[in-house]
Amino acid sequence: MIAGTATNVVFGLLRMAVLLAALDAAPGGRIAGYDVAATVTYVWLGQGLLAFVVLWGDAALANRIRSGDVVVDLYRPWDLQQALLAEDLGRAAYCAVTRLVPPVVVGALLFPFRWPTPERWPVFLVSAVLAVLVSFGMRFLVNASTFWLLDNRGVMALYGVATGILCGLTVPLDFFPEWARFALWFTPMPAIMQSPIDVFIGHGSLWLTVGHQVFWAVALFLAGRLALARAVRKVVVQGG
Amino acid sequence: MIEVRDLRREFRVSEKAGFLRRAHRTVAAVDGVSFDVAAGEAVGYVGPNGAGKSTTIKMLTGILVPTSGTVRVSGVDPSRQRKELARRIGVVFGQRSQLWWDLPLKDSFELLKAIYRVSAPDFTARLAECVELLELGPFLTTPVRQLSLGQRMRGEVTASLLHAPELLVLDEPTIGLDLESKERLREFLAELNTKRGTTLLLTTHDLDDIQRLCPRLMVIDHGTVLADGPLADLRAEVSPDRVLVVDLEDAAPPLDDLPGVTSVRLEMGGKRQHLAFRRDVTTAAALITAVAARAEVHDLAVVEPEIDDVVRRLYERRHLGAECR
Structure with missing residues (x-):
């Protein structure tokens, strides 16, 4: 946890340096509505959200499907998807304290940081939880693809690359050209990371941002249910 | 307790047939199996690797959907009412774990108590009984990853009994255990069957398990039941x-x-x-x-004749029959 936070802070410093250098070179010292304070806040909040939403994905379920241990999960009297969601929410609550807060504190203490207006705080909390739900929905589908592919490492790797760029980690999605931002609006990607950041620093419409998150949280949860139901009926469970 | 009629499960197997082509063929892992198990019985289900044992078990527990035929376990259709069934039966896989790897044994049990919604007094009483009979006391607070296989298997059996199932399905429960651990486990299971009346169905390659535990033996090979009956009868029949x-x-x-x-x-x-x-x-x-x-x-x-001999002869007889055809 301490090692994780240390790495996280170093990368935060690097990202902040690169973005502030770009800002410095830009006319008027702003890019797409980002001034220095917004950029600092974007970087440090993003560093905190990384682990909170498990941006790059995880492989716990995929490994259990691959080894066949998923049979143990399937004969328990529970709904596997809901059980995993409960587990993930517990993990997120723990990460909120251990991984989300520290980089934000670093950013707020050492650099010009922009806190949200009081009425945005509750919306930010809702948006952050929705980001976990959307991320869970995506990770569940990526993991469940193992039922059909037998080995989902390719999908995992692709997902890791895609989320880094398309969720707003590399640069804020507002830096993207108009057409790309429009296209991303039709995917769940911004909802995983850029949305809670936007709510925090006050970019874009609150209700559109949160509405987009709600839509994808529900849609992905239902897609996951469907996928699991199909997998259980159609697909062979591995191993003797 | 268990009713199986004309149960069949096919798998599609892909084989390499050229540079990018795959040839597919259908293999029946279980091919027309029928049997009944009454409440309170203890039945051994044996057969060589690949005979269809585990496939049958997966269909009995609702994890695999039969291609055709019917299964009823404890009054429900396993694949359609998997959750309902899970509350009524216990399953132990010798090669898999239902315990949480990083948690102490006791915490795994607490989680299972919540998952199966076992009431606190029932839970305490059942756990105390298992702790005493299986001597779990010394390692109840040890993380599962640090337990020996013998200790873990005793934990696994306890985990599957906390909700007091009417049927306990054991898939190779004694695999990898030393003689003493095997014997201790058999003794416990025998008592569970006779005193509590829990129905047992177990697959095994260790025929001592059968001799010790199962008055009734079912032998399966190539997806069909070769023989079904008391061990003594099978012995007389084949040799x-x-x-x-x-x-x-x-x-x-x-x-x-x-x-x-x-x-x-x-x-x-x-x-x-x-x-x-x-x-x-x-x-x-x-x-x-x-x-x-x-x-x-x-x-x-x-x-x-040794029980191994009896089973081997059953296989041989079957293979001879196949060659004559």
Whole structure:
């Protein structure tokens, strides 16, 4: 946890340096509505959200499907998807304290940081939880693809690359050209990371941002249910 | 407790057939299996690797949907009412774990208590019983990853009994255990079956498990049931021969001309002879007298065919039958 936070802070410093250098070179010292304070806040909040939403994905379920241990999960009297969601929410609550807060504190203490207006705080909390739900929905589908592919490492790797760029980690999605931002609006990607950041620093419409998150949280949860139901009926469970 | 009728499960197998092409063929892992298990029975389900044992178990527990045929376990259709079934039965997989790897054994049990919604007094009573009988006390607070296999298996069995299932399905429960751990586990399961009346269905390659635990044996091979009945009956059915082993004072030519003797195997150059004889033609006593008349006997023993032998002969008989066809 301490090692994780240390790495996280170093990368935060690097990202902040690169973005502030770009800002410095830009006319008027702003890019797409980002001034220095917004950029600092974007970087440090993003560093905190990384682990909170498990941006790059995880492989716990995929490994259990691959080894066949998923049979143990399937004969328990529970709904596997809901059980995993409960587990993930517990993990997120723990990460909120251990991984989300520290980089934000670093950013707020050492650099010009922009806190949200009081009425945005509750919306930010809702948006952050929705980001976990959307991320869970995506990770569940990526993991469940193992039922059909037998080995989902390719999908995992692709997902890791895609989320880094398309969720707003590399640069804020507002830096993207108009057409790309429009296209991303039709995917769940911004909802995983850029949305809670936007709510925090006050970019874009609150209700559109949160509405987009709600839509994808529900849609992905239902897609996951469907996928699991199909997998259980159609697909062979591995191993003797 | 269990009703299985004409159960069949096919798998599609892909094989490489050229650079990018795959040939597909359909293989029936379970091919028309029917049987019943009554409440309170203890049934051994044996067969070689790939015979269809685990596939059957997966269909009984609702994890795999049958291609055709019907299954009812504990009054429900397993694949349609998997959750309902899970509350009524317990499953132990010898090669998998239902415990949480990084948690102490006790915490795993607490989680299962919540998952199965076991009431606190029931939970305390059942856990206390298992802790006593399986001697879990010394490692109840040890993380599962640090337990020995024998300790973990005792934990696994406890985990599957906390909700007091009417049926316990065990898939190779004694695999990898040492003799003492095996014996302890068998003793516990035998008691569970006789005292609590829990129905047992177990697959195993260790035929001592069957001998110790299961009055009834089902033998499966190539997806079909080869034999089903009490061990003693199967023995009589496949090998009516018994064997008289005689140690002679001096080496002698094979005593294969004695009445009732069907075959002779020599050891130590003829000093020890294994005489297989037909029970319906002669008696052990008559044969001993006949042997004694021909040579000086030092020692002798009458041997029942080993259970391994019985099962092997069942397989052989099946394969011979297949060749004749």
